[in-house]
Amino acid sequence: MIYEPSWLAVVVFMAFVVGTVGLSFYLGSRAQSSEGYFAAHGQIPWFINGVAFAGDYLSAASFLGICGMIAAYGYDGFLYSIGYLAGWIVALFVIAEPMKRLGKFTFADALDAQFNSRGIKLAAGISTLAVSVFYLIPQMVGAGVLIQPLLGFPHWVGVVLVGVVVMMIVVTAGMVSTTWVQFLKGSLLVVFSFVLVVMVLARGLSTEEVNSLEVLGPMAPPSAGADSIAGRRVVAAESGWEETPQFIRLESEAGAGYDVFVIDPVGEESEQVYLREGQALTTAADKSLWVGGVPLGTGPDERQLQPVGSVTELPGGAEATGPLGPLEYLTTLQESEVTLWGSQPVRHPDGGVTMVYYPKPTPGSQVLRPGEHPTFAGIRSGNTLDRVNFLSLMFALFCGTASLPHILIRYYTVKDAAAARKSTIVGIASIGFFYVLTLYLGLGAMTSGALDVTTNNMAAPLLARSLSQWLFAIISAIAFTTVLGTVSGLILASSGAVAHDLLSGFMGIELTGGQQVRVAKIAAMVVGVIAIVLGILFKELNVSYLVGWAFSVAASANLPALVMLLFWKRTTRQGIIASVVVGMVSSLGWILLSADTFQKVYGLPADQAWAPFSQPGIVTIPLAFATLIVVSLMTPKPKEVGAEY
């Protein structure tokens, strides 16, 4: 679709940026010491810290990715919401308080508390960097992808803008300003998502037409060589189109070009079919874009893709429901019929590709159950490996949250273990509430008549646009600031790993607190520049699954060491190092050899992949636990045990 950038969104976003950068400079004087830079002097009030958890954790992937997935496939996106939230249970009940007691500035501090080992600092520092960079790339690419439709700038402007603003936030006042930015972002995100959901419920569901796409029939199935259907000439199926007999092209009534239709059987008892109009976007060999055979554009002889997303049938044949309660909304949808959109590429001999987007009328009851998305379809197919893959993903989400370095360092910003506990509870409340909202945002977008068939990442902002221009501007600006909050946390975690764990801890370079802060600021700039470069380089790649990598690697490398350290007195230094290294290498190796990576990164057929399924967690997390136990038993007992656990 072609978006008109909203100047209102630019203004709202700029106001936020100026506000946060101004705040950072104002707070800058408070963060000159290393305690201030890395841990905000441990003086952040627990409530603020709790909301900042939400600001840190709810990345663009959560907000845009989950809403988009629910809008396109229904319940499946919500599975991520459930897994991401469940991870906080591990954080609260197992990790929060000991983490606060053991550590000082970084995740490596906590692992190393009893041992003072350079090996642990090295291993934990590297795993922090690896996880943070995997997490950073999709955030930066996301910033670039967002900025174009939302604010009207090219991709690189978005990446550079986010990079520079975040560097300013992190360098001026480290953890102090990062916390306040995340607090602001977390509150804005939750409050405005709530406003949006209230408006969605007040609007209710309706069967109003959202575009001018037609349905022909029911009719007898068209014969293979038919010249005309319903009085319109058939465009001959050639140059690739003969491979997809389910699609029929009819000459456009408007003149040039064609309309594409998908043949859809009426039902099992009837031989007849409907012809449902879809949309065809051709990327020609010379990269020019065409819609239905005419150039993409808004001019007189041009066409653009139409918005989609509608309810086709409401219970009892009603046309509109009026305002609905939150539960009523779901029960009504369950008894309705909605139109989801599938896509199918048609490859042409000259190197061009036409993506055909076609409507799939779907009963609401199917939308509200797991198993529609390709990633999860395996749980309905009965294939055991697909089921193990699903279990593995849900396991990694559960274990991953409490091992993400940028989340863990937030435990050092509060004054004591009780404050760590309270702030986690506030975090769970705000994050859980937000995830409940994601279901309504996604379903609202699914039925808003505002979806873009080419990308579902825009679902939440487009839903807002279907309600009001103002809300669109605000939600767009918030989506963009979502990136700022998460990226600052990641850059701060990385700079701590470089300055505190690797340079000062592992290489043994003696640094005073002030010098450590200076080194950390330089490291933050370097990581920031690397993030900008990667964000521009990976522009073309669909990188949202990198967040999944980060969760799997974090859960495999960090969680076993942290948990065993807390609950098994026999854990040794060598055991921890081995566990972090084995967890990191095995999960990364598995990912690099998996079908997902073969397909999306190397462009190789998925069935050549070496790993039996894509998600490593269910193998590599137990492997890291086992490694720790075996190596610890083979090495001498630690002399003294510091913690009470």
Next chain:
Amino acid sequence: MHDISPRRFNSRLGMALFALYLVFYLGFVLVSAFAADWMEATVLGGLNLAIVYGFGLILLAFVLAMIYGWGCRSDEEPRA
């Protein structure tokens, strides 16, 4: 419950609540993976099991977190 330090008490309470949540989460994941059809069954007020169980897990996380926050004993010495 007599001679145990607040820290140990809190840790035990945390583990108990963790185990409870784990059972429910595991149930959800296993039903989704091995009996996905059950998720379509209408169970409560016209809502299907997928919605009720999913919302239930989010609500349970919050309720357990509140129980933990309320039940934990203070274990910090006052600081200067």
